Amino acid sequence: xxxxxxxxxxxxxxxxxxxxxxxxxxxxxxxxxxxxxxxxxxxxxxxxxxxxxxxxxxxxxxxxxxxxxxxxxxxxxxxxxxxxxxxxxxxxxxxxxxxxxxxxxxxxxxxxxxxxxxxxxxxxxxxxxxxxxxxxxxxxxxxxxxxxxxxxxxxxxxxxxxxxxxxxxxxxxxxxxxxxxxxxxxxxxxxxxxxxxxxxxxxxxxxxxxxxxxxxxxxxxxxxxxxxxxxxxxxxxxxxxxxxxxxxxxxxxxxxxxxxxxxxxxxxxxxxxxxxxxxxxxxxxxxxxxxxxxxxxxxxxxxxxxxxxxxxxxxxxxxxxxxxxxxxxxxxxxxxxxxxxxxxxxxxxxxxxxxxxxxxxxxxxxxxxx
Amino acid sequence: xxxxxxxxxxxxxxxxxxxxxxxxxxxxxxxxxxxxxxxxxxxxxxxxxxxxxxxxxxxxxxxxxxxxxxxxxxxxxxxxxxxxxxxxxxxxxxxxxxxxxxxxxxxxxxxxxxxxxxxxxxxxxxxxxxxxxxxxxxxxxxxxxxxxxxxxxxxxxxxxxxxxxxxxxxxxxxxxxxxxxxxxxxxxxxxxxxxxxxxxxxxxxxxxxxxxxxxxxxxxxxxxxxxxxxxxxxxxxxxxxxxxxxxxxxxxxxxxxxxxxxxxxxxxxxxxxxxxxxxxxxxxxxxxxxxxxxxxxxxxxxxxxxxxxxxxxxxxxxxxxxxxxxxxxxxxxxxxxxxxxxxxxxxxxxxxxxxxxxxxxxxxxxxxxxxxxxxxxxxxxxxxxxxxxxxxxxxxxxxxxxxxxxxxxxxxxxx
Numbered sequence: 001x002x003x004x005x006x007x008x009x010x011x012x013x014x015x016x017x018x019x020x021x022x023x024x025x026x027x028x029x030x031x032x033x034x035x036x037x038x039x040x041x042x043x044x045x046x047x048x049x050x051x052x053x054x055x056x057x058x059x060x061x062x063x064x065x066x067x068x069x070x071x072x073x074x075x076x077x078x079x080x081x082x083x084x085x086x087x088x089x090x091x092x093x094x095x096x097x098x099x100x101x102x103x104x105x106x107x108x109x110x111x112x113x114x115x116x117x118x119x120x121x122x123x124x125x126x127x128x129x130x131x132x133x134x135x136x137x138x139x140x141x142x143x144x145x146x147x148x149x150x151x152x153x154x155x156x157x158x159x160x161x162x163x164x165x166x167x168x169x170x171x172x173x174x175x176x177x178x179x180x181x182x183x184x185x186x187x188x189x190x191x192x193x194x195x196x197x198x199x200x201x202x203x204x205x206x207x208x209x210x211x212x213x214x215x216x217x218x219x220x221x222x223x224x225x226x227x228x229x230x231x232x233x234x235x236x237x238x239x240x241x242x243x244x245x246x247x248x249x250x251x252x253x254x255x256x257x258x259x260x261x262x263x264x265x266x267x268x269x270x271x272x273x274x275x276x277x278x279x280x281x282x283x284x285x286x287x288x289x290x291x292x293x294x295x296x297x298x299x300x301x302x303x304x305x306x307x308x309x310x311x312x313x314x315x316x317x318x319x320x321x322x323x324x325x326x327x328x329x330x331x332x333x334x335x336x337x338x339x340x341x342x343x344x345x346x347x348x349x350x351x352x353x354x355x356x357x358x359x360x361x362x363x364x365x366x367x368x369x370x
Numbered sequence: 371x372x373x374x375x376x377x378x379x380x381x382x383x384x385x386x387x388x389x390x391x392x393x394x395x396x397x398x399x400x401x402x403x404x405x406x407x408x409x410x411x412x413x414x415x416x417x418x419x420x421x422x423x424x425x426x427x428x429x430x431x432x433x434x435x436x437x438x439x440x441x442x443x444x445x446x447x448x449x450x451x452x453x454x455x456x457x458x459x460x461x462x463x464x465x466x467x468x469x470x471x472x473x474x475x476x477x478x479x480x481x482x483x484x485x486x487x488x489x490x491x492x493x494x495x496x497x498x499x500x501x502x503x504x505x506x507x508x509x510x511x512x513x514x515x516x517x518x519x520x521x522x523x524x525x526x527x528x529x530x531x532x533x534x535x536x537x538x539x540x541x542x543x544x545x546x547x548x549x550x551x552x553x554x555x556x557x558x559x560x561x562x563x564x565x566x567x568x569x570x571x572x573x574x575x576x577x578x579x580x581x582x583x584x585x586x587x588x589x590x591x592x593x594x595x596x597x598x599x600x601x602x603x604x605x606x607x608x609x610x611x612x613x614x615x616x617x618x619x620x621x622x623x624x625x626x627x628x629x630x631x632x633x634x635x636x637x638x639x640x641x642x643x644x645x646x647x648x649x650x651x652x653x654x655x656x657x658x659x660x661x662x663x664x665x666x667x668x669x670x671x672x673x674x675x676x677x678x679x680x681x682x683x684x685x686x687x688x689x690x691x692x693x694x695x696x697x698x699x700x701x702x703x704x705x706x707x708x709x710x711x712x713x714x715x716x717x718x719x720x721x722x723x724x725x726x727x728x729x730x731x732x733x734x735x736x737x738x739x740x741x742x743x744x745x746x747x748x749x750x751x752x753x754x755x756x757x758x759x760x761x762x763x764x765x766x767x768x769x770x771x772x773x774x775x776x777x778x779x780x781x782x783x784x785x
Contacts, residue, residue, distance in 0.1 A: 356439075365474040
């Protein structure tokens with residue numbers, strides 16, 4: 001669990017953000033964009049005002065011999081949605097926006113009449129894009145596989161705790177963590193469920209603390225399962241509730257890509273630092289699971305990205321491979337060295353490896369909704 | 371797109387705009403500040419020499435040394451291109467990049483300078499010796515282009531160097547009159563380079579300890595003395611030519627118009643210094659503390675009289691810092707000093723202030739200039755009792771980039 005308040009509800013956001021105006025401008029025209037030509041003149045923008053149909057629009061801007069105006073902007077309120085600047089006499093340029101129904105401002109600073117109205121009518125046609133649909137289906141299947149696996153791995157762990165078998169519980173703890181860590185950002189979107197399952201000591205009031213890490217503390221610090229049976233039973237119930245909720249999730253492609261970033265954020269914030277598994281020191285198990293989850297999320301949107309920015313896709317592929325290479329000397333799956341065995345040089349190397357991957361990966365969501 | 375590839379697009383795909391972009395009205399968020407002071411407050415990034423050397427010393431510094439984690443020469447080339455593009459944007463008071471208003475993307479620019487003035491920001495890049503050859507390995511195929519003058523600084527008397535704050539493949543010196551503007555520059559360059567470089571060490575400097583222009587007053591260092599009274603000033607074209615800039619007749623050709631930087635982290639033992647009598651302090655330095663005048667003189671800018679004696683003893687002691695550092699004592703060799711005071715909190719071992727001088731100097735030949743001078747100082751300078759050289763680095767500072775080009779282009783173009 002980490003910053004659940006920040007990411008909570010992320011995947012439940014409506015479509016407004018994704019299709020809303022301001023979802024980005026780009027110099028590359030999106031498929032099927034309509035073209036709208038604007039001239040910069042002494043008077044200002046020409047045409048001064050316009051009415052357009054909603055959807056992707058490419059603004060082609062040309063300076064028609066004015067030295068007074070060198071810039072064109074489209075604004076929603078005070079927010080610049082797109083612009084082209086430094087267009088002196090004879091220069092032209094273009095940018096693209098996806099605009100929803102509404103009233104916008106066309107702004108040509110320096111003109112006699114600087115501001116005009118851009119009226120956009122009609123809804124954006126939300127035709128189902130088969131690639132996006134496939135990306136979502138792929139990732140949903142991944143979520144479902146892992147939540148099913150979470151129940152399958154948590155059951156014997158919980159049984160061992162209830163039976164008082166410390167050694168067996170200890171051996172079953174790391175594998176039960178993997179499926180959870182792979183889909184953690186999705187789990188975090190259900191508000192209180194994540195802290196109930198995955199809170200660390202101090203994240204919640206002591207009286208409310210339960211879940212994996214409370215049992216972890218009992219097993220490794222106290223060497224006992226005493227008093228843990230009710231905690232274990234509740235953990236299994238919570239995991240089953242999570243499974244039910246996961247089936248209702250309808251993530252969007254950009255959110256999936258963003259989930260990959262969240263997972264790497266988890267690695268940087270709590271696994272590299274050894275804070276997640278502070279008693280069992282099995283942090284590297286979670287580390288790899290987070291990276292697995294990020295890779296799966298990325299892979300589901302990768303076919304879209306490859307068409308829009310193949311160089312970025314290639315760079316991210318390489319950096320994922322680098323991360324796995326850097327992690328390999330320490331183990332794999334549930335068989336990793338203890339976090340306590342890592343030197344500062346080890347953790348620094350791993351942290352840098354994650355940073356190198358996370359930077360290009362953070363560029364993906366904007367490319368997916370473009 | 372990754373920042374790096376986007377930078378490439380800016381430099382190539384945006385060719386029509388590239389030439390005028392820097393002189394333009396600026397990006398939406400930066401416009402107000404750029405125009406607010408009528409175009410002043412900026413120092414041009416492009417030119418024959420890199421900025422940040424002859425530029426009148428700004429008040430604040432953020433210096434960073436980086437190590438390359440890539441082995442590909444093309445990566446190094448694209449990094450320098452991306453860094454140069456970003457530096458040109460930042461020094462002109464504009465935010466980095468073209469992706470700052472997309473809701474679903476992290477902004478290209480980290481944003482902490484929005485609304486701040488450019489504040490004379492300069493960004494100066496340098497190449498360390500390891501870039502050309504590291505433990506006999508020619509990492510980037512650059513070993514035959516290595517300048518003879520670029521050698522690791524040899525061990526010097528009195529060194530107590532910490533490897534953690536020494537060396538580096540590349541350096542970035544960001545200077546500004548606003549500390550946040552300088553920090554922003556290094557932070558964003560580090561971000562652009564992520565995956566290709568890692569920051570090896572960095573140093574914040576909070577106050578300049580040198581004047582590099584006749585228009586500037588001489589500042590004081592943390593010992594309370596005026597520092598840099600006899601520094602080379604940028605207006606002295608002849609001294610700059612003779613002591614600082616690599617000349618048109620010198621090799622390698624890619625360094626012509628460049629210079630060499632030596633950086634030394636010099637810890638001052640301030641607790642001990644502060645317990646010294648005023649007389650001791652003045653004898654140690656060789657100047658009066660408050661006026662800055664050489665011992666035996668009245669005014670700061672009066673020449674040193676190294677011959678003067680009083681009651682059979684030299685007025686300026688034989689081990690006084692100014693005597694040993696003076697040009698007459700060093701075969702006429704001089705250096706352009708451009709250092710900053712620093713503090714990094716508390717030295718945990720002793721509970722003392724971790725503070726001092728982050729010494730930066732520029733010269734044509736470090737071996738003949740800094741190293742020769744420091745050898746002399748390190749042996750007998752009275753000041754040694756109060757300082758420790760704890761960090762050391764040397765960098766070749768290539769000439770400036772032309773508009774549309776990048777720093778190091780003549781070296782890296784064919785790499």
